[in-house]
Each structure stands twice: as structure tokens, then as C-alpha cells.
Amino acid sequence: xxxxxxxxxxxxxxxxxxxxxxxxxxxxxxxxxxxxxxxxxxxxxxxxxxxxxxxxxxxxxxxxxxxxxxxxxxxxxxxxxxxxxxxxxxxxxxxxxxxxxxxxxxxxxxxxxxxxxxxxxxxxxxxxxxxxxxx
Numbered sequence: 001x002x003x004x005x006x007x008x009x010x011x012x013x014x015x016x017x018x019x020x021x022x023x024x025x026x027x028x029x030x031x032x033x034x035x036x037x038x039x040x041x042x043x044x045x046x047x048x049x050x051x052x053x054x055x056x057x058x059x060x061x062x063x064x065x066x067x068x069x070x071x072x073x074x075x076x077x078x079x080x081x082x083x084x085x086x087x088x089x090x091x092x093x094x095x096x097x098x099x100x101x102x103x104x105x106x107x108x109x110x111x112x113x114x115x116x117x118x119x120x121x122x123x124x125x126x127x128x129x130x131x132x133x134x135x
Contacts, residue, residue, distance in 0.1 A: 005052055008045050016041060050128070059100045059133055061093045097133050101126075 016038060019025040026034055064072070068089070071082045 002052065005045075005048050008048060013041070013045060059096060061096060062089060064089065100133065101129060 020034070020038065029037075065085075068082065068085055071079065071086075077083070
């Protein structure tokens with residue numbers, strides 16, 4: 001993904017911007033189609049950057065110990081000590097996930113006058129964060 005990002009940002013984007021005003025390069029392509037292509041290209045480059053960033057910021061939860069894994073496999077529901085260990089680690093996971101999601105909510109404050117595009121962007125970012133948690 002890093003190679004694709006480098007190609008887009010360092011080669012294709014400058015190339016497209018350089019030929020944007022050159023009528024000979026676009027030949028019969030109408031100005032409106034040129035602008036639409038440039039906007040779509042810019043949006044793709046931005047989404048690629050966001051996707052790469054999302055890989056960096058995945059939340060990491062503590063792993064279960066071998067004893068805890070074996071207890072889950074064996075279905076030991078009457079071992080109180082093991083149940084308490086599960087409750088403790090699941091509580092840690094829950095706190096970490098909630099903090100991660102709340103961090104996102106505090107970063108993205110909305111104004112009353114924000115339009116539907118801002119709202120869609122907010123939910124897109126929130127979905128991305130929730131997906132990161134599940135990965």
C-alpha cells in the first residue's frame with residue numbers, strides 16, 4: 001500500500017496537475033469531465049492515505065493466557081478464579097475500546113451548520129474506528 005501511495009502522491013498527482021491546463025493533453029475531454037476526474041483522483045488519494053493511517057492506529061488488546069484459552073476450550077464455567085480472570089481481562093478490553101471510540105468522538109466536533117457531507121464523513125470515520133476494533 002505504501003508503494004501505491006508513493007506513486008499516486010509523488011508521480012501521478014504532480015503529472016495530472018501539470019497537464020491540467022494543457023488543452024492538447026486532454027484532447028476531446030470536456031472541462032467538466034477533467035474536473036470530475038481530478039476530484040475523483042484526489043478523493044481516492046485521500047482515502048488511500050486514511051486507509052494507511054488506519055493500519056497504524058489499530059487498538060491492541062491484551063491476549064488471553066494459555067490457561068484462560070484452555071478454560072474456554074474446556075468450558076470450565078464452575079472455576080470461580082478463572083471466571084474472575086475473564087471478567088478482569090474483558091473489563092480491560094471494554095475500557096480500552098471505549099476510550100478508543102471516545103477519543104474519536106472528541107476529535108470530531110460538529111457545528112450546527114455542517115452539511116450532510118460532514119455528517120457522512122463523521123459516520124465513515126466512526127465505522128472505520130469500529131472496524132479497527134474488530135480487526
